[in-house]
Amino acid sequence: MIRHIIALIAAALTVWAILFMARLDSEVHRLQMIKEIIEKSKQEVPMAKKVQPQQQKAQKPKESEEEKKLKVLKEKAGRMSAFEVSPEYRRNCASCHGINGEGTIGPKLIGKSKDELLQALKDFKSGKRKNYVMYGLLQQMDEEKLESLADEISQFAQKLQNAQ
Numbered sequence: 240m241i242r243h244i245i246a247l248i249a250a251a252l253t254v255w256a257i258l259f260m261a262r263l264d265s266e267v268h269r270l271q272m273i274k275e276i277i278e279k280s281k282q283e284v285p286m287a288k289k290v291q292p293q294q295q296k297a298q299k300p301k302e303s304e305e306e307k308k309l310k311v312l313k314e315k316a317g318r319m320s321a322f323e324v325s326p327e328y329r330r331n332c333a334s335c336h337g338i339n340g341e342g343t344i345g346p347k348l349i350g351k352s353k354d355e356l357l358q359a360l361k362d363f364k365s366g367k368r369k370n371y372v373m374y375g376l377l378q379q380m381d382e383e384k385l386e387s388l389a390d391e392i393s394q395f396a397q398k399l400q401n402a403q
């Protein structure tokens with residue numbers, strides 16, 4: 240009789256231990272997730288904080304308010320495009336030439352004629368005009384694609400004017 244009771248208690252303890260371990264496991268997992276989230280948010284916070292205190296110190300409170308608003312607007316403008324561009328352009332060219340061809344790493348493309356653009360693209364692709372980045376990028380594009388890109392970019396200036 241006593242042996243049965245002990246066996247029963249042992250079994251119950253085992254089940255409890257297993258459940259306890261399982262809960263611990265999920266707890267640890269959750270904690271890890273929380274830690275990761277905190278870690279991620281930490282990376283972003285310092286960047287946001289660094290800019291503001293400097294500005295507030297450098298200027299009178301009233302100006303810094305306006306400055307802040309301006310900054311937000313500028314940031315928005317930077318991220319948003321004034322007009323729609325093709326996915327083709329956005330994916331392949333915007334990173335260096337700007338979302339509307341305004342130029343960043345690569346030169347400004349807005350305002351160039353279709354002929355000018357197409358000639359540049361052809362010359363980059365053939366290697367006549369030497370640029371490692373543009374050469375590599377254009378190897379997978381056929382003439383038709385180059386032409387449609389040149390055509391699209393040549394209309395950027397007009398599109399920008401219409402958007403304003």
Ligand code: HEC
Pocket residue numbers: 328331332333334335336344345346347348355356357359360369370372373376388389
């Ligand atoms: C990784 C950066 C990068 C990407 C992506 C890129 N370009 Fe360029 N592009 C450049 C650089 C740098 C130059 C300047 C090269 C030079 O003048 O030698 C340039 C030059 C040009 C020029 C000549 C401009 C001029 O003033 O003569 C044209 C046209 C052009 N790119 C179109 C495109 C198109 C279209 C795409 C997308 C298919 C594209 N680029 C993608 C970096 C890039």
